[in-house]
Amino acid sequence: MxxxxxxxxxxxxxxxxxxxxxxxxxxxxxxxxxxxxxxxxxxxxxxxxxxxxxxxxxxxxxxxxxxxxxxxxxxxxxxxxxxxxxxxxxxxxxxxxxxxxxxxxxxxxxxxxxxxxxxxxxxxxxxxxxxxxxxxxxxxxxxxxxxxxxxxxxxxxxxxxxxxxxxxxxxxxxxxxxxxxxxxxxxxxxxxxxxxxxxPDYALTTENVQQVEALLNKLTTRRQVIAVSPSVLVYKKRYEEYLHLLLDLIESAAADGREFVIFPNASRASSSKTHNNDLIALRALRRLAQQRLPQTLLSSIHWVDYDINYGSIQRIICACDLLITSRFHAMIAGLTCTTPTLVIGWSHKYQECLAGFEMESTAFDYSADTQQILQAVPAMLSHLAEFRAQLTERLPENxxxxxxxxxxxxxxxxxxx
Structure with a gap:
């Protein structure tokens, strides 16, 4: 037998x-x-x-x-x-x-x-x-x-x-x-x-796919859309300093009617625990944004305040023109979608992955100089086509x-x- x-x-x-x-x-x-x-x-x-x-x-x-x-x-x-x-x-x-x-x-x-x-x-x-x-x-x-x-x-x-x-x-x-x-x-x-x-065929769950579909339908305009994926890990290390940095990045890119989608790469909506739960950081960011940002900018932000699976994360990122993330596999989704990606992370895991795309210059340690990170957003926005072409060229090899x-x-x- x-x-x-x-x-x-x-x-x-x-x-x-x-x-x-x-x-x-x-x-x-x-x-x-x-x-x-x-x-x-x-x-x-x-x-x-x-x-x-x-x-x-x-x-x-x-x-x-x-x-x-x-x-x-x-x-x-x-x-x-x-x-x-x-x-x-x-x-x-x-x-x-x-x-x-x-x-x-x-x-x-x-x-x-x-x-x-x-x-x-x-x-x-x-x-x-x-x-x-x-x-x-x-x-x-x-x-x-x-x-x-x-x-x-x-x-x-x-x-x-x-x-x-x-x-x-x-x-x-x-x-x-x-x-x-x-x-x-x-x-x-x-x-x-x-x-x-x-x-997408590999997905084994179907969490809130209808809500994600409704969100994507809102993004069918040809205004540029920027995705932001905060990390509860970095939030626990830097707290409001990290949140203010993310809002600074959003404000630096807010011209020309751009829209923003802020989503979790790790989510446990039914839990108040921080481990594997970026919703904690996302909700803190939303509270701070409501205090700090003008209403016109707030109205251009879409908040994904619920559990989503990786297939939905990939769909959201593929619908965007730029990704700002502190999460490794949100970065991977950005690379596989050929969406230009700015990383604010930690450890060597980001650098060695981006090296396969010759994109190490788009990754910063979360403790790096704030001005240096802020300058990266307009620089990337002005060269989106070149970044996307480079990602498209290197993706098959990876x-x-x-x-x-x-x-x-x-x-x-x-x-x-």
């Missing part, structure tokens, strides 16, 4: 961070093209919400909340490994049994094992260690990792990453970090972000780069099967 071909995925969700949603949906969509008979199990840190949103009954959602991983998945996987040495096969719960029987676990965390994000190191470890204990190969698909200067992060990363069957660097900077760490180059490769290959990791993954799965 032929063993079922099973693929587990961790690090992505349907609810919350829509960049994680894009990577999850694209991974499933691409692997279905390569291996249409594959069964998928998603280990989610929002399992109940994801089950409620999922429109595909053939995909299983398993609980991978931090407490569940620490108190259940890891200890049971460890006990299974220990007992296997004496010939005892421990019965496992459904989630771990699925993971044990998989050909591969795909870790699609956007940024992992990073010195600046040490509080997430336990989660990074627990995301892949149970699979290793169960004997399931782990492939870390395109993501940013490192730097590894912190001794704890360096030791843990060296131990775990060297045991992965594949580690895909999202760009040259991550690749250099992995080389410095001493990871076997035979098990590493460089590939562009997974979501470079996102297609999409081929992204696709290469799925070719490699198919080889691994076929060999394992």
């Amino acid at each position: 032929t063993q079922a071909l099973r693929i587990a995925i961790i690090g992505g969700t349907l609810w919350g961070n829509r960049g994680a949603q894009a990577m999850l949906e694209t991974t499933i969509g691409e692997m279905r093209q390569h291996l249409p008979q594959a069964e998928f199990g998603v280990f989610s840190y929002y399992p109940e919400k994801d089950r409620a949103l999922l429109s595909d009954p053939t995909i299983r959602i398993f609980d991978a909340r931090p407490l569940t991983m620490a108190a259940k998945l890891f200890p049971l996987a460890l006990l299974y490994r220990i007992l296997s040495f004496v010939g005892i096969r421990l019965p496992l719960p459904e989630s771990l049994a699925f993971l044990r029987d998989c050909q591969v676990l795909c870790d699609i965390g956007g940024i992992t094992f990073n010195d600046e994000r040490l509080k997430y190191l336990p989660f990074n470890v627990l995301s892949i260690l149970p699979a290793m204990l169960l004997g399931t190969p782990v492939a870390k698909l395109s993501q940013a990792t490192g730097p590894f200067e912190n001794p704890i992060n360096r030791m843990v990363s060296k131990f775990l990453l060297s045991r992965c069957c594949l580690v895909v660097a999202r760009g040259a900077i991550t690749a250099s970090h992995l080389k410095k760490l001493g990871i076997n180059p035979a098990h590493t490769m460089v590939a562009a972000d997974i979501a470079m290959l996102y297609k 999409q081929r780069s992204s696709a290469s990791q799925f070719d490699r993954l198919k080889e691994i799965i076929t060999w394992k099967n």
Whole structure:
């Protein structure tokens, strides 16, 4: 009897961070093209919400909340490994049994094992260690990792990453970090972000699509439209300073009757928590805008104050002439839509991705000089056609780069099967 071909995925969700949603949906969509008979199990840190949103009954959602991983998945996987040495096969719960029987676990965390994000190191470890204990190969698909200067992060990363069957660097900077760490180059490769290959057909949810459709119908005029995607992460670091900067950027571009669409790239409308919830920053920005901006400018701003999926995010950005964002996968949507994109972000993940389009000059650290950022908007608006042409020219190469990791993954799965 032929063993079922099973693929587990961790690090992505349907609810919350829509960049994680894009990577999850694209991974499933691409692997279905390569291996249409594959069964998928998603280990989610929002399992109940994801089950409620999922429109595909053939995909299983398993609980991978931090407490569940620490108190259940890891200890049971460890006990299974220990007992296997004496010939005892421990019965496992459904989630771990699925993971044990998989050909591969795909870790699609956007940024992992990073010195600046040490509080997430336990989660990074627990995301892949149970699979290793169960004997399931782990492939870390395109993501940013490192730097590894912190001794704890360096030791843990060296131990775990060297045991992965594949580690895909999202760009040259991550690749250099992995080389410095001493990871076997035979098990590493460089590939562009997974979501470079996102297609509307890959969508697994339909959140508020009618509201988005109504919004897009309002944008059918040929006045220029600028999209703004604020980040709750940067908001928590800079608060009103960040909000004032965004309003300054809007005011600097408000001439000639331009319109603006402000939307969340991570949204949990039913939650008051800030994690993976840009609606918190968006609502704070709206309150400040109502206090500060003239009514004529306020009337030109469309506020997307509700949950939207990644497909809707991409549709909004594709309808705009310029994108201003502090979110990585909003930037990816801008690049794939060939919409000129100004980034106000953090970490090397933005720079190494934009390098593939020779667009590094359009990215600024959120702590950069305000005047320097403000000057970038009129400069980009005066050269939109040139920026769009450059993005159009470089996009196919980046999409081929992204696709290469799925070719490699198919080889691994076929060999394992």
